[in-house]
Amino acid sequence: MAKRIEASNVSSYYGSFKAIDNISMTVEPKTITALIGPSGCGKSTFLRSINRMHEVLPNARIEGRLTIDDQNIYDSDVDVTAVRRMIGMVFQRPNPFPTMSIYENVVAGLKLNGVRKKSLLDDAAEKSLKSANLWDEVKDRLARPGAGLSGGQQQRLCIARTIAVEPQVVLMDEPCSALDPISTLAIEDLMFKLKDRFTIIIVTHNMQQAARVSDKTGFFSIDKTGEPGRLIEYDDTQKIFSNPAEKKTEDYITGRFG
Amino acid sequence: MSLLEQEVPGVVMTPDHIRSKKLPWPVDLGIAVVALAVSAAVVYGLGIGNWVLVVVLGVAFYLAGMFAAASRVEGRRSARNRLWKTLIYGACLLAILPLASVVWTLVSKGAARLDGDFFGSSMNNIGARDANGGAYHAIVGTLQQVGIATLMAVPLGVLGAIYLVEYGRGKFALTVRFFVDVMTGIPSIVAGLFILAFWVLIVSPWFNNGTPRFSGFAASLALTVLMLPTIVRSTEEMLRLVPGPLREGAYALGVPQWKTILKVVLPTALPGIVTGIMLAVARAAGETAPVLLVAGGAAAINFDPFSGNQSSLALFVYQQAGDASRYAPDRAWTAALTLVALVLVLTIAAKLLARRNRLS
Numbered sequence: 198m199a200k201r202i203e204a205s206n207v208s209s210y211y212g213s214f215k216a217i218d219n220i221s222m223t224v225e226p227k228t229i230t231a232l233i234g235p236s237g238c239g240k241s242t243f244l245r246s247i248n249r250m251h252e253v254l255p256n257a258r259i260e261g262r263l264t265i266d267d268q269n270i271y272d273s274d275v276d277v278t279a280v281r282r283m284i285g286m287v288f289q290r291p292n293p294f295p296t297m298s299i300y301e302n303v304v305a306g307l308k309l310n311g312v313r314k315k316s317l318l319d320d321a322a323e324k325s326l327k328s329a330n331l332w333d334e335v336k337d338r339l340a341r342p343g344a345g346l347s348g349g350q351q352q353r354l355c356i357a358r359t360i361a362v363e364p365q366v367v368l369m370d371e372p373c374s375a376l377d378p379i380s381t382l383a384i385e386d387l388m389f390k391l392k393d394r395f396t397i398i399i400v401t402h403n404m405q406q407a408a409r410v411s412d413k414t415g416f417f418s419i420d421k422t423g424e425p426g427r428l429i430e431y432d433d434t435q436k437i438f439s440n441p442a443e444k445k446t447e448d449y450i451t452g453r454f455g
Numbered sequence: 456m457s458l459l460e461q462e463v464p465g466v467v468m469t470p471d472h473i474r475s476k477k478l479p480w481p482v483d484l485g486i487a488v489v490a491l492a493v494s495a496a497v498v499y500g501l502g503i504g505n506w507v508l509v510v511v512l513g514v515a516f517y518l519a520g521m522f523a524a525a526s527r528v529e530g531r532r533s534a535r536n537r538l539w540k541t542l543i544y545g546a547c548l549l550a551i552l553p554l555a556s557v558v559w560t561l562v563s564k565g566a567a568r569l570d571g572d573f574f575g576s577s578m579n580n581i582g583a584r585d586a587n588g589g590a591y592h593a594i595v596g597t598l599q600q601v602g603i604a605t606l607m608a609v610p611l612g613v614l615g616a617i618y619l620v621e622y623g624r625g626k627f628a629l630t631v632r633f634f635v636d637v638m639t640g641i642p643s644i645v646a647g648l649f650i651l652a653f654w655v656l657i658v659s660p661w662f663n664n665g666t667p668r669f670s671g672f673a674a675s676l677a678l679t680v681l682m683l684p685t686i687v688r689s690t691e692e693m694l695r696l697v698p699g700p701l702r703e704g705a706y707a708l709g710v711p712q713w714k715t716i717l718k719v720v721l722p723t724a725l726p727g728i729v730t731g732i733m734l735a736v737a738r739a740a741g742e743t744a745p746v747l748l749v750a751g752g753a754a755a756i757n758f759d760p761f762s763g764n765q766s767s768l769a770l771f772v773y774q775q776a777g778d779a780s781r782y783a784p785d786r787a788w789t790a791a792l793t794l795v796a797l798v799l800v801l802t803i804a805a806k807l808l809a810r811r812n813r814l815s
Contacts, residue, residue: 282709
């Protein structure tokens, strides 16, 4: 099920501004890959390029090849919605749909994509909420508004919503940055659990988190503001955090970075 | 000496001075009473005005006295706070006063003809000496004209706003937005004249053996022209308030853009959109000029909005208020009350229907 992602010479632009330059990396199926680096270095832009969310913004465009199991997702005959169904995304801030209940939020992806059958939706809701470690907390109030949950619960609700459509890859854009340590732990546990079924790529500012959860780590950086972000080093997490090949990576990880 | 060490009463709260004295409320009340008394003495003593001046002068005296007393007891900062608070409350009261006055006038004067006859009969064959006669024909006219106008303006306006917010890029969208802004400023009489020249004089003869014809539908068209810009602009503002991450959340689930708009964006913005629509409906229901110009007004009941003269409540008020009959003013007041009540009921109904969280 889980798929391999291969980026070759990917550059993304906002209008004439080049946000990331010539990124190439391969993400193996059923692994967790962490992207780290200073703010503004293009981690999120790269992440958003993987499921074609980058182009939602006006004037945004991309160059290069991004393949998922050898299909280029930027080919002109590719259906964007199919790509996004295959590559789900969890955002930095929890964004449950405010007009929908907890239940409706979880099955939103299925329902809006045309699944009508009640038993199917019920099953999917229960399964996803269980996978997201949220079922026990919300099973008695599925009809309550999703926006009424706490921040950590909302984020797990958004994860449940994402995995309910059964994607093959899950992208996470700083999913824990607005959460307390306990909710963060819950989501990290969840990521280990999901690793059996999905390929996960996570952007994080928390280096301990990257070291804890990921199999591979990519370090992004920029030379100075206004320059495009580049991938400095991409290797096993173990290696990056113990014996990085690049001086820049070492400086960033040890906190000596400007 | 640092700022924290200076002992300026009421200005700096040092850790040792977190309590401050409060002006006791009886003193406050006393100042108000004294201020009114002094102002009454001045005004009537000098014979320069009536009670209105007493109140105005009294408020001014009260503000001055209260500020002085509070400055002494509480310090300048809290005195200024009190002064502005009083002014703000006063402004709020002043703003509500005319509204309450309007409602009171309408109810007290409109109650006289609030009877079955008023709602059950028209002005057909009602002479200057007849005390009865009603607004049935006008109510029918208003409901039909505003209803048809709403049916035309709401889909056009909401879809137009969706285009401007979700799809519109570049010059064309800018042009559309500019002309919508221009349309907002069109006086209703101009909209009426436009429909008179275009619909009544040019188009309607095609359907009526070459003779121009007034109709309620023509009035609906004019009202649509008036409602459209209001609806587009208010809907646009509401759609822009829907956070981008909500749209992205839906896109990330593989939901197509049109479905995201329909199922996520619109429901989120719905309460605001409905408020905007109801403002437009209320404005349209109160328009007199276009109805007079293109529907002609009528004394008899006409259920067919597509042919023949029709009246409307606003037009009925206008005509009755200018009528020489001694019974006409009562009819005008009751019609005005009916119009306000109608808009109020519609607004409340719409708000209830569009309540955002039917969940909780």
